[in-house]
Amino acid sequence: MAGGKKRGGRNTRKVIVAKSQKLVAPADYKDVEGLKKYLGPQGQIHARSRTGFGAQDQKSIKRAIKRARHLALLPFVG
Amino acid sequence: MFVLDNDVVRAGWSTAKALVTDLIAKHGGTVTTARHWGEHNLAYPINRKSRATYLLSYYEIPNEGINGFVRDLDLSVPIMRYLLLAVDALPEGEEAEAAKEGASDFALPEPPRDDVGEYRLWEESEDDRPRGPRRDRTEEAPEGTAVDSVETKEPVAAAAEAADSTEEK
Missing domain, CATH: 3.30.70.60 (Ribosomal protein S6/Translation elongation factor EF1B)
Known part of the structure; x- marks a missing residue:
């Protein structure tokens, strides 16, 4: 495939939300709309590599999402 | 909360x-x-x-x-x-x-019914009914279903019947 277009392989393009939009991590579980940005279509929490947050901010997001899930403000799945 | x-x-x-x-x-x-x-x-x-x-x-x-x-x-x-x-x-x-x-004029609207909203989470269907042990389900089954039409025989009675048929031959 010399000179040709690369085929196959894993798609490594990632959308880094926080870095691109200069967002502040929502640490409050009541900010449901803010937390929804960091959930995937099936309700999974985006990884740090995707959100672009540091360890502390990512941890605060994780904690807030899990609190919101407990109160049925956010889904566990779907 | x-x-x-x-x-x-x-x-x-x-x-x-x-x-x-x-x-x-x-x-x-x-x-x-x-x-x-x-x-x-x-x-x-x-x-x-x-x-x-x-x-x-x-x-x-x-x-x-x-x-x-x-x-x-x-x-x-x-x-x-x-x-x-x-x-x-x-x-x-x-x-x-x-x-x-x-405040004196504070009033809350009555909460809507459970099925009002963006989507319905829970719809009652046949599968959602609480199920008991299997024998209860067969008792509740309506007449004419496959469960009722199958006649089961006692093992002892079935064995005796089989023995009679061999003796007749």
């Missing part, structure tokens, strides 16, 4: 709020603020309910009262979920928000 059953809220918001505030007082606590935080669709059904009312309360409770308070919350049926957190100070504007409920 407390998640309250809408059936209790329909009976009156003050009654529903008293469910929580009375429990706090019972265990030696003092309520600073308690206010309606909205009536929402739940992200997933709890006790077959797809909507509920949220109560946000800030209070002080002594350490020795917390275990009993949590136990009473667990046993309370209308309090569907709760989240207790320790906070350093009352957030700004919280007192003003809570004070609105004390």
Whole structure:
């Protein structure tokens, strides 16, 4: 495939939300709309590599999402 | 934060709020603020309910009262979920928000039915009925179904019948 277009392989393009939009991590579980940005279509929490947050901010997001899930403000799945 | 059953809220918001505030007082606590935080669709059904009312309360409770308070919350049926957190100070504007409920013209609309909202989480169907042991299901099965049409024989009687048929030959 010399000179040709690369085929196959894993798609490594990632959308880094926080870095691109200069967002502040929502640490409050009541900010449901803010937390929804960091959930995937099936309700999974985006990884740090995707959100672009540091360890502390990512941890605060994780904690807030899990609190919101407990109160049925956010889904566990779907 | 407390998640309250809408059936209790329909009976009156003050009654529903008293469910929580009375429990706090019972265990030696003092309520600073308690206010309606909205009536929402739940992200997933709890006790077959797809909507509920949220109560946000800030209070002080002594350490020795917390275990009993949590136990009473667990046993309370209308309090569907709760989240207790320790906070350093009352957030700004919280007192003003809570004070609105004390106004004379404060009134809450009656919570909508469970099936009103963005989507219906729970629809009763045949598969959702609580199922008992298998023998109960066969008893309940309507006439003419495959379960009724199959005649089962006692093993002993079936063996005797088979023996008779061989003797006749």
